[in-house]
């Protein structure tokens with residue numbers, strides 16, 4: 501189903517334009533200022549409207565599809581530079597070999613692992629990354645469970661220190677496997693945000709992330725949902741050749757139409 505931002509706003513009380521929630525003790529409907537009229541920057545307001553519009557148009561996206569946190573971590577690596585459909589084939593291969601657990605994955609030989617993840621593309625690189633992840637996990641006596649309980653900055657830094665994991669993959673793991681309220685900046689988000697003038701083409705990963713985090717509640721479901729909605733937007737409408745006439749976000753376009761987004765790429769994944 502996903503979370504409607506209006507429902508979140510009404511159940512959490514009011515919120516500042518920097519996203520810090522002033523939760524109330526109330527359990528029923530909250531009286532007081534509605535976020536729709538709460539002072540916030542124009543960019544933040546447009547990002548919230550984007551969430552609502554996409555959620556109304558597409559519905560909840562039910563991400564991340566996986567049976568365990570470890571599978572989510574593996575999926576975050578396998579979907580780098582490719583579509584989720586290709587990553588799914590590789591995940592199914594690993595599942596058939598009982599390799600969606602750390603011991604199961606570690607038991608695979610190098611060539612066999614490469615062969616199993618081949619459908620996701622860049623298979624040698626991804627097999628190497630999965631091995632590096634196992635090395636990282638091996639430093640924690642309690643394995644993935646212990647690692648996912650680290651503080652957010654420490655966990656992010658452990659992930660980024662793992663060969664083959666960049667900010668986009670690290671944040672996908674933080675958000676969908678560890679349940680931390682962060683935002684994943686991918687090529688789809690950048691393309692849409694550039695075309696709408698929300699960011700510049702040269703904005704850094706951290707800058708884009710900070711703009712989105714500043715506009716939304718620090719809520720894992722909403723942040724995860726927005727990323728999923730933007731992926732769907734990028735696949736169906738905001739493609740390399742945009743389909744603005746039919747797009748649910750056409751009312752938010754700048755007066756002259758979409759702005760230049762050439763040269764916009766993802767951090768460590770291209771979808």
Ligand code: SF4
Pocket residue numbers: 692695696733737738739742743744745747748749750751753758
């Ligand atoms: S209106 Fe056009 S530029 Fe904007 S998100 Fe839709 S397809 Fe992309």
